[in-house]
Amino acid sequence: MAEDVDQESKTEDPTPRRREEARRQGQVPFSAELVGSLVLVAGVLGLRYLGPDLWATMITVFRADLPRVGREEFGTAEAAELLGRTALRMIGAMLPFFGLLLAVGVGASVAQVGFQLNTEKLEPNLDKLNPVGGLGRLFSLGSVVRGLLTVAKVLALAGVAYYVLNGRGGLIASIGMGRIGEAAPVAWALVMRLALYLAGAVALVAVFDYAYQRYKFEQSLMMTKEELKQELKQEEGDPHVKARVRQIARERTKRKMLSEVPKATVVVTNPTHYAVALRYDSNRDSAPVVVAKGKGAFALRIAKRARESGVPVLERPPLARALHSVREGQQIPSALFRAVAEVLAFVMKMRGGTL
Incomplete structure (x- = not known):
């Protein structure tokens, strides 16, 4: 019963x-x-x-x-x-x-x-x-x-x-x-x-x-x-589970950022330590937006994807380090407007007057 x-x-x-x-x-x-x-x-x-x-x-x-x-x-x-x-x-x-x-x-x-x-089945009960x-x-x-x-x-x-x-x-x-x-x-x-x-x-x-x-x-x-x-509590407290969740989240974020690189206007690099992809569309953006960023091996992947997509890649080490502090999806701070404007002007000149 x-x-x-x-x-x-x-x-x-x-x-x-x-x-x-x-x-x-x-x-x-x-x-x-x-x-x-x-x-x-x-x-x-x-x-x-x-x-x-x-x-x-x-x-x-x-x-x-x-x-x-x-x-x-x-x-x-x-x-x-x-x-x-x-x-x-x-x-x-x-x-x-x-x-x-x-x-x-x-x-x-x-x-x-x-x-x-299974040896447990062989043990006397x-x-x-x-x-x-x-x-x-x-x-x-x-x-x-x-x-x-x-x-x-x-x-x-x-x-x-x-x-x-x-x-x-x-x-x-x-x-x-x-x-x-x-x-x-x-x-x-x-x-x-x-x-x-x-x-x-x-x-x-x-x-x-x-x-x-x-x-x-x-x-x-x-x-x-x-x-x-109790089981959910144990799983949430398991450091291996937490590490795996964080790893999956990072991989998902990286895949999303790589998919945004072809839409960027320019990629600014360190050249090997940092890479930041900027998008500026005067019809939709009031200021340039960081669409992807990375350092180390992922920075190289961003630069490679940009070259494959025909996006200009410019070496600007101080600017790349400064832009890397901006979160993806956010506009650049006003303190970087002048430096980024010079980069965009250079890209416009490369493309014959258009971004």
Whole structure:
């Protein structure tokens, strides 16, 4: 009852950090029913398509080796040699089939949980030996769902068997009365049809089990408002998180400034330590505006972008240092009007009287 009340208080969606912690602890949605059903389907399909070759190999081996058994010179050494060779040939013939089962089983497991080794799952947990906890798990919602899935599986198998075998009583009787050479292919086809339908029914039930496991996993990750508040507080106080946020903000600002450089009227440089891009449009600006600025490597990037865009780049070290103190997007202070006016006049002269 307390668990239900606790679950009702978990109304907040899990954060990425909570999901990562759960995965690190080995808590992932996993359906053993789905793995088993896929292996079963693979086994039936493998027998259907590889079975004839496997049967032919067995017949060839027995026809070649069994006649030797009745000979007088057939002793213990010959028997051991025959058994060893026969076993190797049979194993070689069955390897593709068992390899298919192994690949499907491993693939179905990895597709659900990924590649991870969690040692916490291997540590002994004394809580699992608690009889009170065992009774709680016995009468939990998960046990009810597993019971319903088991009932659904039994009903599905019974329904499929009835569907496949209904009306085929005469065929089954003829198999028992016919010669083995004629009856074997008919029996094999009927068995394969029944097995394929049964495997499909099991797989269908397993899909519902996987959906329930995912639902149960998502519910287990839900957080209370207090848990969410504490986690956000921890993340905000994490110096690594803060540093990462600042780095992302700086990169975003730099990208924005570089996109403004082609719109600039002129770029003033130090030449290698500072670079400041100025825009002056008499129709919209009452004074020149700093649209981008940088120092060091970023100053070189601004100058390079300006040259690529056809924006004049002028070396004015004292002016570049003074302009670098102005924030991007702001007009230059009146104290720099005269120096900047001289730069703009020079640019106007370069362009034939226009900015």
